[in-house]
Amino acid sequence: MQTIHTKDDTLINARAISKSFGHNEVLKGVDFDVQPGEVHALLGENGAGKTTLLRILSGRYQPTAGCIEINGEEFSYLTPVQAQSLGIEIVPQLVELVDDLPIADNIFLGRWPTRGFWINRAEMHYRSEKVLTQVGVELDPQTMVRDLTYVEKQMVEIARINQFEPRVIILDEPTAALSVREIEILFEMVDRLRQRGIGFVFVTHFLNEAARMSDRLTILRDGVVATSGPVEKFSIQDMIRHMVGDITELYSDHSGLSDEVVLALQKTSTDLIHNFNLQLRAGEIVGLAAPKGEGVSEYLRALCRLSGKLNSGEVFIKGNPVRLRSPAHAHRCGLGYLSEDRHQWGLIPGRSVRENTSISTLQKLVTRLGLDLSGERKMVAELIDNFQINTPGMEADIQILSGGNQQKVLVARLFNARLSVYILDDPTFGVDVKSKAQVHRLIAEEASRGAGVILHSSDLDELLQMCDRILLIQQGRVAHEFKRGEVSLARLEELHAS
Amino acid sequence: MQVESKTQPGTRRTHSAYWHRLQSNFIWVLVLLTMWVAWFANPRFLSTLNLSNILLAAAPLGCLVLAESIVLLTGNFDLSIEANMVFVAIVGGLLMVTPETAEGQIAAAQWGIPWPWPVALTVMLALASLIGLLNGIMVARFRMNNFMVTMATMIMLEGLALLVGEGRNIFGIPEGFRYIGTAKLGAMPVAAIFLLILFTLVYFILNHTVFGRQLYAVGSNRPAARAAGIPDSQVVILAYVLCGLLAGVAAFILVGRLGTASAGISSGQLFLAVAAAVVGGVSLFGGRGTAMGILGGLLLMSVIDNAMNLAQIPPNYVQIVRGGVILLAVFADALRVGFGKRTI
Numbered sequence: 001m002q003t004i005h006t007k008d009d010t011l012i013n014a015r016a017i018s019k020s021f022g023h024n025e026v027l028k029g030v031d032f033d034v035q036p037g038e039v040h041a042l043l044g045e046n047g048a049g050k051t052t053l054l055r056i057l058s059g060r061y062q063p064t065a066g067c068i069e070i071n072g073e074e075f076s077y078l079t080p081v082q083a084q085s086l087g088i089e090i091v092p093q094l095v096e097l098v099d100d101l102p103i104a105d106n107i108f109l110g111r112w113p114t115r116g117f118w119i120n121r122a123e124m125h126y127r128s129e130k131v132l133t134q135v136g137v138e139l140d141p142q143t144m145v146r147d148l149t150y151v152e153k154q155m156v157e158i159a160r161i162n163q164f165e166p167r168v169i170i171l172d173e174p175t176a177a178l179s180v181r182e183i184e185i186l187f188e189m190v191d192r193l194r195q196r197g198i199g200f201v202f203v204t205h206f207l208n209e210a211a212r213m214s215d216r217l218t219i220l221r222d223g224v225v226a227t228s229g230p231v232e233k234f235s236i237q238d239m240i241r242h243m244v245g246d247i248t249e250l251y252s253d254h255s256g257l258s259d260e261v262v263l264a265l266q267k268t269s270t271d272l273i274h275n276f277n278l279q280l281r282a283g284e285i286v287g288l289a290a291p292k293g294e295g296v297s298e299y300l301r302a303l304c305r306l307s308g309k310l311n312s313g314e315v316f317i318k319g320n321p322v323r324l325r326s327p328a329h330a331h332r333c334g335l336g337y338l339s340e341d342r343h344q345w346g347l348i349p350g351r352s353v354r355e356n357t358s359i360s361t362l363q364k365l366v367t368r369l370g371l372d373l374s375g376e377r378k379m380v381a382e383l384i385d386n387f388q389i390n391t392p393g394m395e396a397d398i399q400i401l402s403g404g405n406q407q408k409v410l411v412a413r414l415f416n417a418r419l420s421v422y423i424l425d426d427p428t429f430g431v432d433v434k435s436k437a438q439v440h441r442l443i444a445e446e447a448s449r450g451a452g453v454i455l456h457s458s459d460l461d462e463l464l465q466m467c468d469r470i471l472l473i474q475q476g477r478v479a480h481e482f483k484r485g486e487v488s489l490a491r492l493e494e495l496h497a498s
Numbered sequence: 499m500q501v502e503s504k505t506q507p508g509t510r511r512t513h514s515a516y517w518h519r520l521q522s523n524f525i526w527v528l529v530l531l532t533m534w535v536a537w538f539a540n541p542r543f544l545s546t547l548n549l550s551n552i553l554l555a556a557a558p559l560g561c562l563v564l565a566e567s568i569v570l571l572t573g574n575f576d577l578s579i580e581a582n583m584v585f586v587a588i589v590g591g592l593l594m595v596t597p598e599t600a601e602g603q604i605a606a607a608q609w610g611i612p613w614p615w616p617v618a619l620t621v622m623l624a625l626a627s628l629i630g631l632l633n634g635i636m637v638a639r640f641r642m643n644n645f646m647v648t649m650a651t652m653i654m655l656e657g658l659a660l661l662v663g664e665g666r667n668i669f670g671i672p673e674g675f676r677y678i679g680t681a682k683l684g685a686m687p688v689a690a691i692f693l694l695i696l697f698t699l700v701y702f703i704l705n706h707t708v709f710g711r712q713l714y715a716v717g718s719n720r721p722a723a724r725a726a727g728i729p730d731s732q733v734v735i736l737a738y739v740l741c742g743l744l745a746g747v748a749a750f751i752l753v754g755r756l757g758t759a760s761a762g763i764s765s766g767q768l769f770l771a772v773a774a775a776v777v778g779g780v781s782l783f784g785g786r787g788t789a790m791g792i793l794g795g796l797l798l799m800s801v802i803d804n805a806m807n808l809a810q811i812p813p814n815y816v817q818i819v820r821g822g823v824i825l826l827a828v829f830a831d832a833l834r835v836g837f838g839k840r841t842i
Contacts, residue, residue: 306721306724306725307721326724326729326731327724327725327726327727328724328727328728328729328730330727331727332727336727337725338725339725344719344721344722345721345722345724345725346722346725346726347719347722348714348715348718348719348722348723348726348785349718349719349785350718350785350786351714351715351718351785355711355714355715358711359711359712359715359723359726359728360726360727360728362708362711362712363708366708369706370702370706370707371706371707371708371711373706413726417727
């Protein structure tokens with residue numbers, strides 16, 4: 001494609017974009033542009049309008065008002081086909097490739113080079129290799145996609161897109177599922193492509209990544225641009241302030257560490273974690289930091305018997321040796337678990353917020369005449385209030401809540417059981433900044449009440465903020481242990497990536 | 499509590515509350531509509547005799563519908579309910595049959611002195627529950643495929659029924675046993691009253707007990723239910739036990755009504771039961787369905803059958819209409835899922 005150099009080489013310039021769904025105004029006069037070779041971060045809480053803006057730029061939605069200028073031409077709306085032909089490509093949050101086909105077939109999906117009736121495999125492989133090397137990816141085009149890591153799939157997707165000579169590539173939450181090392185790989189690739197003048201829109205929840213990767217940022221709040229400008233002008237704190245307005249309860253402290261050991265693990269092992277020992281005291285929050293693929297999530301699920309089991313080792317809850325049989329048994333022993341994946345291991349879809357909140361504590365409500373339903377409503381109303389769950393009512397289907405509020409329902413469900421040990425696996429994954437701060441406060445409160453908490457998180461900042469101790473796990477063993485204040489974020493990141 | 503942002507999720511959908519209400523009671527609208535049409539076509543439809551006939555005929559099927567629904571709610575399937583019913587009917591029949599008849603003498607030769615009918619009934623219900631228990635253990639504990647497990651038990655039970663009953667019709671069921679299937683309180687058949695009591699019980703279990711809540715949770719998302727501390731396998735097993743028990747109750751009513759037990763007392767009721775449950779809004783994927791909906795589904799199927807019977811429509815056409823109704827119900831279900839999945 002010939003880039004036309006006019007005075008203004010803005011790749012895409014959206015002006016005064018508004019979008020309403022019925023009475024609900026999701027975007028109100030938003031301006032957004034992308035310059036050649038820049039990475040423009042788009043930040044905002046869940047529900048701020050990021051996704052809607054992306055869908056308008058990529059032609060999925062028609063704006064109610066405003067115009068989009070591309071290449072000197074003005075459009076009042078785009079269709080997906082138009083957007084693509086104008087060089088706007090989107091890499092979705094979950095890259096969808098055909099797992100059972102090799103890379104080459106995926107790159108040419110539906111446009112396979114043919115010779116008569118047959119697919120010309122030789123030519124396809126030759127051309128795939130070219131497509132891959134163009135973006136600096138060294139992968140054999142014959143590799144099956146199912147054998148790729150997630151970042152490799154993303155790279156294949158970007159390579160696939162790159163053959164259409166895009167002007168703007170939109171990355172929607174690209175790093176959510178990646179380890180620190182993989183994020184670096186992705187960023188290097190983005191760097192290579194921007195040298196050639198491609199502009200990137202980078203949507204993320206991770207503010208330090210936005211700070212590190214982008215040249216410019218725009219923050220949306222409640223459908224308007226809260227602020228926009230070169231990234232150097234903003235500290236992380238500034239970004240948060242613009243995203244959520246004023247919040248005071250960002251840092252949460254807890255107190256009351258006691259000597260009582262609520263959970264003791266002795267030489268516990270799974271396939272990937274070896275001889276893990278831990279003495280968790282009442283009131284203590286212990287953080288586990290580990291690169292993805294270390295098997296910590298699997299270990300935690302095995303520990304509470306959600307899936308799999310420990311290969312060896314002993315578990316003591318409040319000094320009593322226990323052999324846990326199921327999560328239900330663990331609950332009775334005083335150990336509860338919250339999964340990183342709320343859709344698979346958390347939400348009960350199609351049921352109300354009320355039922356989702358009370359499901360783990362129904363035993364408290366049993367009377368001789370069955371469940372005490374009015375007592376249940378009272379209990380749930382209090383929880384909704386305490387946990388600041390934003391819902392149209394307790395009878396609303398859990399699925400219509402935003403991710404952050406769904407997560408708060410799950411936290412409320414768990415903490416209402418008043419257990420002595422909580423195992424939290426990435427409890428703020430994919431949650432907006434405000435909800436995240438609230439979840440942090442709730443965890444700290446529960447620790448202050450005297451519960452022991454194991455917090456596994458991919459967000460190192462979160463661990464530094466919350467934990468009394470941080471265990472860094474590498475190659476299945478505890479490689480480092482830090483007390484609160486003993487380690488800086490930079491040092492932890494460095495160790496984490498090494 | 500601090501002020502939350504104005505864009506509440508869900509406020510957009512309040513206008514569809516009426517639509518939702520209509521949707522969830524849609525089955526009853528259909529029932530009334532069908533009754534009206536039936537009455538229009540033949541005024542005899544609304545006669546006391548005919549109405550009580552409908553309820554009486556619906557009673558054994560109703561038990562099977564409840565049985566199937568409870569298992570469907572957990573996201574599983576039970577193909578063995580009808581075979582279970584027939585099998586325990588034959589066993590019960592042989593146990594209590596009076597020795598005055600030819601079958602009675604054969605039975606007496608094999609089983610000794612006939613047992614009092616309440617004992618025989620207890621054995622029937624226990625046996626039916628045991629079959630449910632075995633199904634449940636295989637499905638929930640051994641993680642065997644529910645469809646294949648219950649298909650296998652269905653085939654086995656069919657064989658056992660022929661083996662034990664030797665293909666004969668067992669007459670000579672004691673009068674006391676037949677009370678439930680034959681007696682009337684005023685114009686109401688006892689079986690119909692009994693069925694309504696069963697529905698009330700199931701309603702209570704689903705809405706007012708821990709087990710009921712757990713049933714929905716397990717059916718809706720089993721891994722999540724498990725993580726929330728619900729003993730998921732136990733819930734599934736208990737559902738199968740209740741299912742078996744209800745199949746036993748169905749045998750009680752059916753044998754009482756017919757006054758005979760044989761391998762041929764029931765056929766094709768399994769699929770009618772599944773159909774009535776789905777027509778009544780029970781999802782085949784679990785987690786969705788209400789007692790009122792199930793009752794509506796049962797009545798709709800029964801009323802349609804009865805109305806066509808009254809209009810003397812040949813059975814082949816009845817089959818075709820039944821199939822059509824089921825297709826419509828599944829279509830309605832697909833629409834509902836489609837609406838539910840649509841996001842912003």
